[in-house]
Amino acid sequence: MGKVTGFKEFERQDEKYTPVEERVKHYKEFTVPLSESELTKQGSRCMDCGIPFCHSGCPLGNLIPDFNHMVHQGEWQKASWILHSTNNFPEFTGRLCPAPCEKSCVLGIIEDPVSIENIEKNIVERAFQEGWIKPQPPKIRTGRTIAIVGSGPAGLAAAQQLNRAGHSVTVFERDDEIGGLLRYGIPNFKMEKEIIDRRLAILEAEGITFQTNVNVGINYDVEELKGFDAVVLCGGATERRSLPTPGIDAEGVVQAMDFLTQQTKVLFGKKVENQVMATDKNVIVIGGGDTGSDCIGTSNRHGAKSVVNFEIMPKPPGHRSPQTPWPFWPLQLKTSSSHEEGVERNWLINTKEFIKDKNGKLTGLKTVNVEWKMVPGQRPQLIEVEGTEKTWPCDLALLALGFTGPESTLAEKLGIKTDARSNYKAEYGKYQTNISNIFTAGDMRRGQSLIVWAISEGREAARQVDIYLMGKSDLPSKDIAGDLVAM
Incomplete structure:
Protein backbone atom coordinates (compact mmCIF):
# COMPACT_ATOMS: atom_id res chain seq x y z
CA MET A 1 0.00 0.00 0.00
CA GLY A 2 1.65 3.21 -1.16
CA LYS A 3 5.43 3.15 -0.94
CA VAL A 4 6.49 0.74 1.76
CA THR A 5 8.87 3.27 3.28
CA GLY A 6 7.00 6.38 2.15
CA PHE A 7 5.87 7.42 5.61
CA LYS A 8 9.49 7.28 6.77
CA GLU A 9 10.87 9.24 3.83
CA PHE A 10 8.36 12.03 3.36
CA GLU A 11 6.91 14.53 5.80
CA ARG A 12 3.34 15.71 5.60
CA GLN A 13 2.89 18.72 3.36
CA ASP A 14 -0.31 20.77 3.33
CA GLU A 15 -1.55 23.38 0.93
CA LYS A 16 -0.28 26.86 1.66
CA TYR A 17 -2.43 29.99 1.88
CA THR A 18 -1.91 33.25 0.05
CA PRO A 19 -0.74 36.05 2.40
CA VAL A 20 -3.35 37.47 4.79
CA GLU A 21 -3.02 41.00 3.44
CA GLU A 22 -3.94 39.72 -0.03
CA ARG A 23 -6.72 37.28 0.74
CA VAL A 24 -8.77 39.53 3.02
CA LYS A 25 -9.34 41.80 0.01
CA HIS A 26 -11.53 39.23 -1.75
CA TYR A 27 -13.93 36.31 -1.23
CA LYS A 28 -12.24 33.76 -3.48
CA GLU A 29 -10.61 30.55 -2.27
CA PHE A 30 -6.99 31.24 -1.38
CA THR A 31 -5.24 27.89 -1.12
CA VAL A 32 -2.08 27.25 -3.14
CA PRO A 33 -2.22 23.70 -4.55
CA LEU A 34 0.62 21.25 -4.16
CA SER A 35 2.39 19.99 -7.26
CA GLU A 36 1.47 16.61 -8.71
CA SER A 37 4.84 15.20 -7.71
CA GLU A 38 4.32 16.34 -4.13
CA LEU A 39 0.81 14.87 -4.06
CA THR A 40 2.28 11.57 -5.24
CA LYS A 41 4.63 11.64 -2.27
CA GLN A 42 1.75 12.44 0.08
CA GLY A 43 -0.18 9.46 -1.25
CA SER A 44 2.85 7.25 -0.67
CA ARG A 45 2.83 8.13 3.05
CA CYS A 46 -0.22 5.87 3.50
CA MET A 47 1.40 3.00 5.35
CA ASP A 48 0.48 -0.67 5.14
CA CYS A 49 -1.13 -0.48 8.58
CA GLY A 50 -3.02 -3.78 8.45
CA ILE A 51 -6.25 -2.38 9.85
CA PRO A 52 -7.04 1.04 8.30
CA PHE A 53 -8.78 2.84 11.13
CA CYS A 54 -9.38 5.78 8.79
CA HIS A 55 -12.34 3.74 7.50
CA SER A 56 -14.01 3.82 10.90
CA GLY A 57 -13.19 7.51 11.30
CA CYS A 58 -14.97 8.31 8.05
CA PRO A 59 -18.79 8.10 8.26
CA LEU A 60 -18.86 7.38 4.53
CA GLY A 61 -16.53 4.40 4.82
CA ASN A 62 -14.29 5.90 2.13
CA LEU A 63 -11.68 3.45 0.80
CA ILE A 64 -8.87 5.74 1.78
CA PRO A 65 -5.79 3.49 1.48
CA ASP A 66 -7.03 2.42 -1.97
CA PHE A 67 -7.28 5.89 -3.45
CA ASN A 68 -4.07 6.98 -1.71
CA HIS A 69 -2.32 4.06 -3.39
CA MET A 70 -3.71 5.03 -6.79
CA VAL A 71 -2.41 8.59 -6.34
CA HIS A 72 0.99 7.19 -5.38
CA GLN A 73 0.94 5.11 -8.57
CA GLY A 74 -0.21 8.04 -10.70
CA GLU A 75 -3.52 6.28 -11.45
CA TRP A 76 -5.68 9.34 -10.94
CA GLN A 77 -8.69 8.10 -12.89
CA LYS A 78 -8.83 4.90 -10.82
CA ALA A 79 -8.46 7.02 -7.70
CA SER A 80 -11.49 9.06 -8.79
CA TRP A 81 -13.56 5.92 -9.38
CA ILE A 82 -12.69 4.55 -5.94
CA LEU A 83 -13.41 7.89 -4.26
CA HIS A 84 -16.77 8.35 -5.97
CA SER A 85 -17.82 4.80 -5.17
CA THR A 86 -18.49 5.88 -1.58
CA ASN A 87 -18.72 9.68 -1.76
CA ASN A 88 -21.02 11.54 -4.14
CA PHE A 89 -19.42 14.93 -3.54
CA PRO A 90 -15.73 14.75 -2.61
CA GLU A 91 -15.29 18.33 -3.85
CA PHE A 92 -17.46 19.41 -0.88
CA THR A 93 -15.89 17.19 1.76
CA GLY A 94 -12.39 17.86 0.42
CA ARG A 95 -12.92 21.51 1.32
CA LEU A 96 -15.30 21.51 4.29
CA CYS A 97 -14.98 18.26 6.22
CA PRO A 98 -12.99 18.44 9.50
CA ALA A 99 -11.40 15.15 8.41
CA PRO A 100 -12.14 12.68 11.22
CA CYS A 101 -10.39 10.13 9.00
CA GLU A 102 -7.08 11.91 9.57
CA LYS A 103 -7.58 11.82 13.33
CA SER A 104 -8.00 8.03 13.05
CA CYS A 105 -4.98 7.54 10.78
CA VAL A 106 -2.62 4.92 12.23
CA LEU A 107 0.38 6.97 11.14
CA GLY A 108 -1.00 9.78 13.32
CA ILE A 109 -0.02 7.82 16.44
CA ILE A 110 3.65 8.58 15.87
CA GLU A 111 3.82 11.15 13.06
CA ASP A 112 1.63 13.68 11.27
CA PRO A 113 -1.22 11.73 9.69
CA VAL A 114 -1.64 11.26 5.95
CA SER A 115 -3.11 14.38 4.29
CA ILE A 116 -6.25 12.49 3.30
CA GLU A 117 -8.56 15.47 2.83
CA ASN A 118 -6.22 17.35 0.53
CA ILE A 119 -5.57 14.23 -1.55
CA GLU A 120 -9.34 13.75 -1.83
CA LYS A 121 -9.85 17.31 -3.07
CA ASN A 122 -7.09 16.98 -5.63
CA ILE A 123 -8.48 13.70 -6.95
CA VAL A 124 -11.88 15.18 -7.68
CA GLU A 125 -10.44 18.40 -9.10
CA ARG A 126 -8.27 16.35 -11.45
CA ALA A 127 -11.32 14.28 -12.41
CA PHE A 128 -13.35 17.38 -13.33
CA GLN A 129 -10.39 18.84 -15.21
CA GLU A 130 -9.90 15.67 -17.24
CA GLY A 131 -13.61 15.22 -17.95
CA TRP A 132 -13.86 11.91 -16.10
CA ILE A 133 -16.93 12.97 -14.15
CA LYS A 134 -19.83 12.53 -16.51
CA PRO A 135 -23.61 12.18 -16.06
CA GLN A 136 -24.74 8.61 -15.34
CA PRO A 137 -28.47 8.62 -16.13
CA PRO A 138 -30.26 5.33 -15.41
CA LYS A 139 -30.86 3.04 -18.37
CA ILE A 140 -34.32 2.07 -17.12
CA ARG A 141 -36.93 4.07 -15.20
CA THR A 142 -39.00 2.30 -12.55
CA GLY A 143 -42.02 4.57 -12.80
CA ARG A 144 -41.78 5.42 -9.10
CA GLU A 239 -33.43 26.39 14.39
CA ARG A 240 -30.77 28.81 15.61
CA ARG A 241 -29.74 28.92 19.23
CA SER A 242 -30.04 32.28 21.02
CA LEU A 243 -29.17 33.54 24.52
CA PRO A 244 -31.47 34.32 27.48
CA THR A 245 -29.44 37.46 28.09
CA PRO A 246 -30.69 40.99 28.88
CA GLY A 247 -30.44 43.31 25.89
CA ILE A 248 -30.53 40.50 23.33
CA ASP A 249 -33.03 42.59 21.35
CA ALA A 250 -30.52 45.40 20.78
CA GLU A 251 -29.97 46.57 17.23
CA GLY A 252 -26.60 45.09 16.38
CA VAL A 253 -27.13 41.64 17.89
CA VAL A 254 -27.32 39.41 14.82
CA GLN A 255 -27.54 35.69 14.17
CA ALA A 256 -24.34 34.50 12.48
CA MET A 257 -26.16 32.67 9.71
CA ASP A 258 -28.05 35.83 8.74
CA PHE A 259 -24.75 37.73 8.56
CA LEU A 260 -23.07 35.05 6.43
CA THR A 261 -26.06 34.49 4.16
CA GLN A 262 -26.44 38.18 3.41
CA GLN A 263 -22.80 38.53 2.44
CA THR A 264 -22.87 35.59 0.04
CA LYS A 265 -26.11 36.77 -1.57
CA VAL A 266 -24.70 40.26 -2.11
CA LEU A 267 -21.57 38.72 -3.61
CA PHE A 268 -23.73 37.17 -6.32
CA GLY A 269 -25.83 40.21 -7.00
CA LYS A 270 -28.85 39.19 -4.93
CA LYS A 271 -30.96 41.95 -3.42
CA VAL A 272 -30.50 42.22 0.34
CA GLU A 273 -32.32 44.79 2.40
CA ASN A 274 -30.23 46.52 5.08
CA GLN A 275 -27.18 44.27 4.88
CA VAL A 276 -25.38 43.92 8.21
CA MET A 277 -21.82 45.15 7.77
CA ALA A 278 -18.85 44.90 10.12
CA THR A 279 -17.00 47.79 8.49
CA ASP A 280 -15.29 50.06 11.07
CA LYS A 281 -17.12 48.29 13.91
CA ASN A 282 -15.99 46.59 17.09
CA VAL A 283 -17.20 43.06 16.39
CA ILE A 284 -17.64 40.33 18.99
CA VAL A 285 -18.34 36.81 17.76
CA ILE A 286 -19.95 34.63 20.42
CA GLY A 287 -19.22 30.97 19.73
CA GLY A 288 -15.95 29.25 18.95
CA GLY A 289 -16.96 26.76 16.26
CA ASP A 290 -16.66 26.78 12.48
CA THR A 291 -19.52 29.25 12.04
CA GLY A 292 -17.83 31.63 14.45
CA SER A 293 -14.63 31.26 12.46
CA ASP A 294 -16.53 32.08 9.25
CA CYS A 295 -17.89 35.24 10.89
CA ILE A 296 -14.35 36.26 11.83
CA GLY A 297 -13.11 35.83 8.27
CA THR A 298 -16.08 37.75 6.86
CA SER A 299 -15.72 40.57 9.41
CA ASN A 300 -12.06 40.98 8.51
CA ARG A 301 -13.02 41.22 4.83
CA HIS A 302 -15.56 43.89 5.69
CA GLY A 303 -12.83 45.91 7.37
CA ALA A 304 -13.88 45.62 11.02
CA LYS A 305 -12.17 47.93 13.51
CA SER A 306 -11.60 44.97 15.87
CA VAL A 307 -12.70 41.34 16.05
CA VAL A 308 -13.03 39.49 19.35
CA ASN A 309 -14.18 35.90 19.86
CA PHE A 310 -15.88 34.52 23.01
CA GLU A 311 -16.10 30.85 23.91
CA ILE A 312 -17.73 29.65 27.12
CA MET A 313 -15.77 26.38 27.19
CA PRO A 314 -12.13 26.02 28.34
CA LYS A 315 -9.31 26.50 25.87
CA PRO A 316 -8.51 23.07 24.36
CA PRO A 317 -4.96 21.75 24.59
CA GLY A 318 -2.59 22.22 21.67
CA HIS A 319 -2.15 18.47 21.32
CA ARG A 320 -4.42 15.47 21.62
CA SER A 321 -5.89 15.20 25.11
CA PRO A 322 -5.63 11.94 27.11
CA GLN A 323 -9.41 12.17 27.47
CA THR A 324 -9.78 11.64 23.71
CA PRO A 325 -7.11 9.07 22.79
CA TRP A 326 -6.46 7.83 19.27
CA PRO A 327 -8.47 6.89 17.19
CA PHE A 328 -11.25 9.05 18.66
CA TRP A 329 -11.95 12.61 17.56
CA PRO A 330 -9.55 14.66 19.71
CA LEU A 331 -10.24 17.49 22.10
CA GLN A 332 -7.69 19.82 20.58
CA LEU A 333 -7.28 23.51 19.77
CA LYS A 334 -8.18 24.39 16.21
CA THR A 335 -6.75 27.49 14.58
CA SER A 336 -8.44 28.21 11.26
CA SER A 337 -7.25 30.42 8.41
CA SER A 338 -9.80 33.01 9.58
CA HIS A 339 -8.29 33.06 13.06
CA GLU A 340 -4.90 33.72 11.48
CA GLU A 341 -6.34 36.77 9.71
CA GLY A 342 -6.84 38.58 12.99
CA VAL A 343 -8.91 37.98 16.10
CA GLU A 344 -8.60 38.14 19.89
CA ARG A 345 -9.76 34.77 21.21
CA ASN A 346 -11.14 34.40 24.74
CA TRP A 347 -12.18 31.21 26.55
CA LEU A 348 -14.20 30.62 29.73
CA ILE A 349 -16.16 33.83 29.29
CA ASN A 350 -19.90 34.38 29.48
CA THR A 351 -22.00 37.31 28.24
CA LYS A 352 -24.09 38.81 31.03
CA GLU A 353 -25.69 41.74 29.20
CA PHE A 354 -25.90 43.42 25.81
CA ILE A 355 -25.64 47.15 26.48
CA LYS A 356 -27.66 49.47 24.26
CA ASP A 357 -28.12 53.23 24.01
CA LYS A 358 -31.40 55.14 24.28
CA ASN A 359 -32.13 54.35 20.63
CA GLY A 360 -31.77 50.62 21.20
CA LYS A 361 -28.44 50.30 19.41
CA LEU A 362 -25.75 47.98 20.74
CA THR A 363 -22.80 49.77 22.31
CA GLY A 364 -21.12 47.10 24.44
CA LEU A 365 -21.16 43.75 26.21
CA LYS A 366 -20.82 42.93 29.89
CA THR A 367 -19.06 39.65 30.59
CA VAL A 368 -17.80 37.53 33.45
CA ASN A 369 -15.17 34.83 33.53
CA VAL A 370 -16.44 31.36 34.38
CA GLU A 371 -15.27 27.94 35.54
CA TRP A 372 -16.77 24.51 35.01
CA LYS A 373 -17.25 22.46 38.16
CA MET A 374 -17.14 18.75 37.44
CA VAL A 375 -19.09 16.50 39.80
CA PRO A 376 -19.05 12.75 39.08
CA GLY A 377 -22.46 11.53 37.98
CA GLN A 378 -23.81 15.06 37.47
CA ARG A 379 -23.93 17.57 34.65
CA PRO A 380 -21.05 20.09 34.70
CA GLN A 381 -21.91 23.25 36.63
CA LEU A 382 -21.06 26.72 35.32
CA ILE A 383 -19.57 28.88 38.08
CA GLU A 384 -18.96 32.62 37.71
CA VAL A 385 -15.60 33.90 38.94
CA GLU A 386 -16.08 36.81 41.32
CA GLY A 387 -14.42 40.08 40.46
CA THR A 388 -13.98 39.30 36.75
CA GLU A 389 -16.79 41.43 35.33
CA LYS A 390 -15.75 43.44 32.29
CA THR A 391 -17.39 45.75 29.74
CA TRP A 392 -16.33 45.44 26.10
CA PRO A 393 -17.01 48.05 23.39
CA CYS A 394 -19.16 46.40 20.74
CA ASP A 395 -21.14 47.68 17.76
CA LEU A 396 -21.92 44.24 16.28
CA ALA A 397 -22.40 40.98 18.18
CA LEU A 398 -22.66 37.85 16.05
CA LEU A 399 -24.33 34.82 17.65
CA ALA A 400 -22.55 31.73 16.33
CA LEU A 401 -24.09 29.34 18.84
CA GLY A 402 -25.11 26.49 16.57
CA PHE A 403 -28.56 25.06 16.04
Missing part, protein backbone atom coordinates in the same frame (compact mmCIF):
# COMPACT_ATOMS: atom_id res chain seq x y z
CA THR A 145 -41.66 9.06 -8.03
CA ILE A 146 -39.80 10.50 -5.06
CA ALA A 147 -39.89 13.95 -3.45
CA ILE A 148 -36.84 15.15 -1.56
CA VAL A 149 -37.32 18.18 0.68
CA GLY A 150 -34.08 20.08 1.15
CA SER A 151 -31.10 20.39 -1.20
CA GLY A 152 -28.21 20.28 1.22
CA PRO A 153 -25.62 17.47 1.03
CA ALA A 154 -28.01 14.87 2.49
CA GLY A 155 -30.78 15.74 0.05
CA LEU A 156 -28.45 15.86 -2.95
CA ALA A 157 -26.82 12.54 -2.06
CA ALA A 158 -30.19 10.85 -1.62
CA ALA A 159 -31.39 12.36 -4.89
CA GLN A 160 -28.44 11.11 -6.92
CA GLN A 161 -28.58 7.61 -5.48
CA LEU A 162 -32.33 7.23 -5.97
CA ASN A 163 -32.14 8.64 -9.49
CA ARG A 164 -29.43 6.12 -10.34
CA ALA A 165 -31.77 3.39 -9.11
CA GLY A 166 -34.17 4.49 -11.84
CA HIS A 167 -36.70 6.45 -9.82
CA SER A 168 -37.93 9.89 -10.87
CA VAL A 169 -36.68 12.39 -8.28
CA THR A 170 -37.82 15.94 -7.58
CA VAL A 171 -35.85 18.06 -5.10
CA PHE A 172 -37.63 20.96 -3.39
CA GLU A 173 -35.58 23.86 -2.01
CA ARG A 174 -37.13 26.82 -0.19
CA ASP A 175 -34.31 29.21 -1.07
CA ASP A 176 -33.70 30.70 -4.51
CA GLU A 177 -30.67 28.48 -5.23
CA ILE A 178 -29.84 24.81 -4.70
CA GLY A 179 -27.32 23.74 -2.08
CA GLY A 180 -28.76 24.34 1.39
CA LEU A 181 -26.19 25.79 3.80
CA LEU A 182 -23.49 24.98 1.24
CA ARG A 183 -24.90 27.75 -0.93
CA TYR A 184 -25.29 30.70 1.42
CA GLY A 185 -24.14 29.51 4.85
CA ILE A 186 -20.56 28.66 3.81
CA PRO A 187 -18.48 31.71 2.83
CA ASN A 188 -17.17 31.81 -0.70
CA PHE A 189 -13.59 31.95 0.55
CA LYS A 190 -14.06 28.42 1.90
CA MET A 191 -15.91 27.08 -1.14
CA GLU A 192 -16.66 29.03 -4.29
CA LYS A 193 -20.20 28.42 -5.48
CA GLU A 194 -19.12 27.38 -8.95
CA ILE A 195 -18.08 24.17 -7.21
CA ILE A 196 -21.76 23.50 -6.42
CA ASP A 197 -22.97 24.58 -9.86
CA ARG A 198 -20.77 22.23 -11.84
CA ARG A 199 -22.00 19.26 -9.77
CA LEU A 200 -25.61 20.41 -10.16
CA ALA A 201 -25.13 20.38 -13.92
CA ILE A 202 -24.19 16.69 -13.63
CA LEU A 203 -27.22 15.91 -11.47
CA GLU A 204 -29.60 17.70 -13.81
CA ALA A 205 -28.12 15.89 -16.82
CA GLU A 206 -28.76 12.62 -14.97
CA GLY A 207 -32.46 13.51 -14.87
CA ILE A 208 -33.07 14.98 -11.40
CA THR A 209 -35.63 17.80 -11.26
CA PHE A 210 -34.94 20.78 -9.00
CA GLN A 211 -37.53 23.30 -7.85
CA THR A 212 -36.41 26.40 -5.92
CA ASN A 213 -38.44 28.91 -3.89
CA VAL A 214 -40.62 26.00 -2.78
CA ASN A 215 -41.12 25.97 0.98
CA VAL A 216 -43.00 22.76 1.63
CA GLY A 217 -45.66 23.35 4.25
CA ILE A 218 -45.67 27.11 3.64
CA ASN A 219 -46.15 27.92 -0.06
CA TYR A 220 -46.44 24.27 -1.12
CA ASP A 221 -49.26 22.26 0.41
CA VAL A 222 -48.05 19.09 2.14
CA GLU A 223 -51.07 17.32 0.64
CA GLU A 224 -49.31 17.48 -2.72
CA LEU A 225 -46.61 15.19 -1.36
CA LYS A 226 -49.20 12.40 -1.45
CA GLY A 227 -48.71 12.34 -5.20
CA PHE A 228 -45.23 10.86 -4.69
CA ASP A 229 -44.52 7.21 -3.93
CA ALA A 230 -41.96 8.19 -1.28
CA VAL A 231 -40.71 11.33 0.43
CA VAL A 232 -37.28 11.99 1.95
CA LEU A 233 -37.03 14.91 4.39
CA CYS A 234 -33.56 16.46 4.42
CA GLY A 235 -34.35 19.94 5.67
CA GLY A 236 -31.45 20.16 8.09
CA ALA A 237 -31.29 21.50 11.65
CA THR A 238 -31.97 25.17 11.09
CA THR A 404 -31.02 23.44 18.42
CA GLY A 405 -32.63 21.16 15.82
CA PRO A 406 -34.92 21.11 12.79
CA GLU A 407 -37.89 23.38 12.34
CA SER A 408 -41.17 21.81 13.46
CA THR A 409 -43.40 22.85 10.54
CA LEU A 410 -43.18 19.66 8.50
CA ALA A 411 -43.38 17.37 11.52
CA GLU A 412 -46.56 19.07 12.67
CA LYS A 413 -48.24 19.17 9.29
CA LEU A 414 -47.27 15.64 8.30
CA GLY A 415 -47.79 14.07 11.72
CA ILE A 416 -44.20 12.90 12.09
CA LYS A 417 -42.95 11.99 15.56
CA THR A 418 -39.94 13.80 16.96
CA ASP A 419 -37.48 12.83 19.69
CA ALA A 420 -36.59 14.65 22.90
CA ARG A 421 -34.21 16.92 20.98
CA SER A 422 -36.87 17.83 18.39
CA ASN A 423 -35.16 15.76 15.68
CA TYR A 424 -37.44 13.94 13.27
CA LYS A 425 -37.66 10.44 14.64
CA ALA A 426 -36.31 7.64 12.47
CA GLU A 427 -34.11 4.72 13.45
CA TYR A 428 -30.49 4.92 12.30
CA GLY A 429 -30.01 2.48 9.47
CA LYS A 430 -33.72 2.50 8.59
CA TYR A 431 -34.40 6.24 8.19
CA GLN A 432 -38.13 5.54 8.05
CA THR A 433 -40.45 7.78 10.09
CA ASN A 434 -43.72 6.68 11.70
CA ILE A 435 -45.32 7.31 8.30
CA SER A 436 -44.24 4.38 6.14
CA ASN A 437 -43.48 6.21 2.89
CA ILE A 438 -41.75 9.20 4.53
CA PHE A 439 -38.06 8.96 5.36
CA THR A 440 -35.63 11.45 6.85
CA ALA A 441 -31.85 11.85 6.84
CA GLY A 442 -29.02 14.20 7.72
CA ASP A 443 -29.23 16.92 10.34
CA MET A 444 -33.02 16.77 10.36
CA ARG A 445 -32.76 13.24 11.74
CA ARG A 446 -29.54 13.31 13.78
CA GLY A 447 -29.24 16.98 14.73
CA GLN A 448 -26.46 19.40 13.84
CA SER A 449 -23.57 17.38 12.49
CA LEU A 450 -20.85 17.12 9.83
CA ILE A 451 -21.20 17.35 6.07
CA VAL A 452 -19.71 13.87 5.74
CA TRP A 453 -22.46 12.48 7.99
CA ALA A 454 -25.08 14.24 5.89
CA ILE A 455 -23.85 12.63 2.67
CA SER A 456 -23.58 9.26 4.40
CA GLU A 457 -27.12 9.44 5.73
CA GLY A 458 -28.46 10.60 2.38
CA ARG A 459 -26.87 7.60 0.67
CA GLU A 460 -28.04 5.13 3.30
CA ALA A 461 -31.57 6.55 3.36
CA ALA A 462 -31.74 6.24 -0.43
CA ARG A 463 -31.01 2.54 -0.18
CA GLN A 464 -33.79 2.08 2.38
CA VAL A 465 -36.25 3.99 0.19
CA ASP A 466 -35.28 1.81 -2.76
CA ILE A 467 -35.88 -1.33 -0.69
CA TYR A 468 -39.24 0.06 0.46
CA LEU A 469 -40.33 0.71 -3.12
CA MET A 470 -38.84 -2.30 -4.89
CA GLY A 471 -38.39 -4.94 -2.18
CA LYS A 472 -34.62 -4.99 -2.73
CA SER A 473 -31.84 -2.63 -3.74
CA ASP A 474 -28.62 -2.68 -5.71
CA LEU A 475 -27.55 0.64 -4.24
CA PRO A 476 -24.34 0.34 -2.21
CA SER A 477 -24.22 0.42 1.57
CA LYS A 478 -21.18 0.94 3.73
CA ASP A 479 -22.69 -1.51 6.23
CA ILE A 480 -22.86 -4.44 3.83
CA ALA A 481 -19.69 -6.39 3.06
CA GLY A 482 -18.90 -6.57 -0.62
CA ASP A 483 -20.99 -3.55 -1.53
CA LEU A 484 -18.43 -0.91 -0.60
CA VAL A 485 -17.12 -0.44 -4.12
CA ALA A 486 -20.41 -0.97 -5.95
CA MET A 487 -21.43 1.96 -8.11
